[in-house]
Amino acid sequence: MAEVNPEGDKKSEGRQAQAVAERRPEYNVSGKGDSSATQPVDRFERFVCKPLGENTVDSRAQKIIDDATDKSKGSLEQRGVRSVQQILDQYYGRKDVKVEWDPKVVGLRTDGPGKITVGEEYVKRMSRWNFADRVTSVGHELEHFKQYKDPNLSGKDKGNEREFLAKKWSASAVEKPGTGFISIRTRVGYIDGALALLEKTPGLEEKYRAQKEELIKYREFLEKCPPDH
Numbered sequence: 001m002a003e004v005n006p007e008g009d010k011k012s013e014g015r016q017a018q019a020v021a022e023r024r025p026e027y028n029v030s031g032k033g034d035s036s037a038t039q040p041v042d043r044f045e046r047f048v049c050k051p052l053g054e055n056t057v058d059s060r061a062q063k064i065i066d067d068a069t070d071k072s073k074g075s076l077e078q079r080g081v082r083s084v085q086q087i088l089d090q091y092y093g094r095k096d097v098k099v100e101w102d103p104k105v106v107g108l109r110t111d112g113p114g115k116i117t118v119g120e121e122y123v124k125r126m127s128r129w130n131f132a133d134r135v136t137s138v139g140h141e142l143e144h145f146k147q148y149k150d151p152n153l154s155g156k157d158k159g160n161e162r163e164f165l166a167k168k169w170s171a172s173a174v175e176k177p178g179t180g181f182i183s184i185r186t187r188v189g190y191i192d193g194a195l196a197l198l199e200k201t202p203g204l205e206e207k208y209r210a211q212k213e214e215l216i217k218y219r220e221f222l223e224k225c226p227p228d229h
């Protein structure tokens with residue numbers, strides 16, 4: 001999954017405070033924090049611009065970021081694998097997932113249930129500004145795990161459908177508490193990725209027409225929000 005969130009480390013606290021004042025609480029999806037990608041009828045209940053500063057990065061999150069980015073705490077491979085293991089444990093209660101390293105992977109990759117591959121890009125650019133998205137990326141891969149167990153989605157020919165549903169999940173995912181916020185640009189990137197998959201995959205656009213309309217409406221809404229970077 002591609003990273004579309006720009007680094008924002010140099011932004012001042014003042015701009016954050018201003019952004020908070022301009023925003024209202026985050027939106028929710030179908031009244032549930034964890035909507036499943038295997039429930040394609042999910043709709044976004046309401047659209048609101050999210051606050052940038054309310055869901056602050058707490059000390060537990062900062063520890064994972066520090067462990068991942070401090071060169072004295074192991075090789076890039078060790079830090080990358082460990083960061084995904086820590087996120088799985090802390091935010092999803094999963095200790096049973098095998099985490100492997102492939103430096104060339106951008107973001108994370110899953111080829112089947114039970115294993116996530118992490119690459120250089122995921123760990124090298126981790127920061128408090130994109131941590132919520134890093135955590136959500138792990139959730140995205142866990143959505144793929146669920147899909148592989150669903151007979152309607154597990155087929156080899158269903159790759160684009162699985163990715164569409166998982167990108168839609170990412171676009172609407174509610175950030176885990178204490179991890180910060182996913183930027184509007186990042187969410188728009190997930191929406192565009194999901195829409196592109198619909199357009200290029202025969203039959204998919206017809207099957208998910210309602211979801212497509214919902215994503216387009218959501219994108220139009222996000223475009224009107226105050227910029228968050």
Ligand SMILES: [Zn+2]
Pocket residue numbers: 001140141144163166167
């Ligand atoms: Zn995916």
